[in-house]
Structures are given as structure tokens and as C-alpha cells.
């Protein structure tokens with residue numbers, strides 16, 4: 001059945017090659033589908049052999065543990081990358097880059113989603129995480145999400161009814177997001193470009209973008225920014241092995257070189273414990289921790 005997949009199938013693929021943190025052991029079976037039909041075949045293979053599977057987008061918000069992932073990893077970055085613009089709406093595949101969508105739209109004088117610039121993501125990963133900033137999240141602009149149920153049938157989700165939540169999307173367990181329709185707003189190109197430039201400048205000034213990271217480690221609790229709470233707990237700059245709580249932004253843990261998932265998780269424990277002792281706030285991870 002694996003032989004029917006037209007995309008790539010690899011065995012024991014190191015996942016550190018596929019996460020922005022550059023951390024992670026191997027995936028037993030690693031599939032880069034060529035199209036939605038390949039995704040369907042990968043799901044059928046996992047079902048037939050009773051194997052667990054995990055969907056990876058760009059790996060920009062995922063910490064894979066050191067022994068890797070048993071079963072199947074389906075990586076969508078680079079496939080399902082089509083984008084079509086009709087009026088003030090884009091239909092976009094889950095494997096397309098979020099920034100490519102923003103830039104293509106900008107070239108056509110279609111904006112509205114400038115607040116998402118600088119978030120490294122596939123569209124699928126951005127939808128699953130409801131990625132965003134304090135100015136808005138992708139869910140604010142979505143008119144439909146398309147996905148495959150684990151049995152390979154096609155599903156459609158209309159947002160509303162609270163499907164998009166803070167850094168998450170409630171969709172059927174095990175479903176693979178295939179794409180979405182995104183609402184855009186007509187705006188002079190020059191204005192969009194100036195807005196994007198300004199926002200990227202701000203990101204560069206406040207986030208440790210030169211070092212390997214997975215973005216924000218913790219969700220913001222209702223009372224304050226997680227970064228500020230971690231900083232007040234005296235965690236900025238703390239280091240375990242190759243992992244370090246960024247001195248620039250305390251909600252980022254960066255890989256200074258050679259960090260393991262164990263280092264990263266130990267630093268998360270340290271921050272969580274210190275914050276709990278000082279504030280009685282239990283931090284909740286934003287990034288996804290997977291594997292063994």
C-alpha cells in the first residue's frame with residue numbers, strides 16, 4: 001500500500017530536519033504526500049496496520065522528543081500548496097506557506113491579514129493552531145476549512161460556533177486539514193507593504209529570530225503575558241544543556257546548539273515550577289510536544 005503513494009516515503013527519518021527547533025528523534029515512517037489522494041492512502045495504510053499517525057506542517061511549533069515518533073508522520077509542508085484568488089477571497093492548500101499567501105495577496109492589492117506576517121507556518125499549521133498576534137488570528141478571516149476524516153472522507157467546517165479558540169481549532173480528532181477559504185480586503189498595495197514592513201521590524205526587535213526556536217512556549221494566561229510572568233520569575237537567560245530561555249523574549253526557549261528535547265523539557269519544568277511558586281499560575285504549553 002505504501003508503494004502506491006506517489007510522493008516520498010522514508011524510514012527512520014530524523015525529525016530534527018523538519019522542526020524549526022532542530023530537535024527530534026526519527027519517525028518510523030515519514031511520508032511527504034504529493035496530493036490529497038496520497039494523504040488518503042497514508043491514512044488508509046496507518047488504519048490497516050493499526051499505526052498511530054501525526055500530521056506535521058512546517059514544524060515551527062512542534063517539539064519532537066528525542067526517541068522520535070512511532071508510526072507514521074505525514075508532512076504537508078511543500079505539498080497541497082495551491083493558492084487561488086477570486087474577488088476578495090483566497091482558496092489555499094494546507095501545505096502553502098502562510099507568508100506566501102500574505103505576499104501573493106499583497107501583490108494583488110489584497111490585504112486584511114497583515115497581522116499574520118512573520119508567523120512561520122503552513123496554512124494547515126496556522127489553522128490548527130489558530131496562529132495570530134494580539135491584532136488578530138487566522139480564524140478571524142476563515143470562511144471554510146476543508147479536511148479529510150481519518151477514514152478518508154472529505155469534511156468541511158464552517159467557522160462560527162466557537163470552532164477557532166485561542167491557539168487552537170476544534171476539528172474532528174485525527175482529521176487532516178487540506179485547505180481553507182480566507183477572506184481578504186482590497187487595499188492599496190503600497191499601504192499593505194508598508195504595514196508588513198512595520199510589523200516585521202517590530203517582530204525582529206522583540207523576538208530572538210536569529211536562533212532556532214518554536215515561537216512562544218506558553219499560552220498567555222488570562223491575567224498577563226506569559227513572557228512577562230516567566231521573566232518576573234527570574235527565568236530569563238536560564239540554560240540547561242543547549243536550551244536557553246531567551247534573554248530577548250522570555251516566552252521563547254532557543255536552541256543554542258546541540259539542545260535535546262530533554263534539555264528543552266527540563267527548562268519548561270523549571271519555568272513552570274518557578275512561576276507556580278511565585279504566582280500560583282500554572283502555565284499551559286502553546287507548543288505541541290510529541291513523540292517518545
Ligand SMILES: Cc1cc2nc3c(=O)[nH]c(=O)nc-3n(C[C@H](O)[C@H](O)[C@H](O)COP(=O)(O)OP(=O)(O)OC[C@H]3O[C@@H](n4cnc5c(N)ncnc54)[C@H](O)[C@@H]3O)c2cc1C
Pocket residue numbers: 020054055056057058059060061062076094118119120121122123124125126127128129130131132133175176177178207209213214215216288
Ligand atoms: C520565530 C517564530 C515566531 C513565531 N511567532 C508566532 C506568532 O507570532 N504567533 C503564533 O501564533 N505562532 C507563532 N509561532 C509558532 C508557529 O509559527 C505557529 O504555531 C504556526 O501556526 C505553526 O505552523 P506549522 O505549519 O509549523 O505547524 P506544526 O508545528 O507543523 O504543527 C503544529 C500543530 O498543528 C498540527 N497540524 C499542522 N498541520 C496540520 C494539518 N494540515 N492538519 C491537521 N493538523 C495539522 C500538528 O499536528 C501540530 O499539532 C512562531 C514560531 C517561530 C519559530
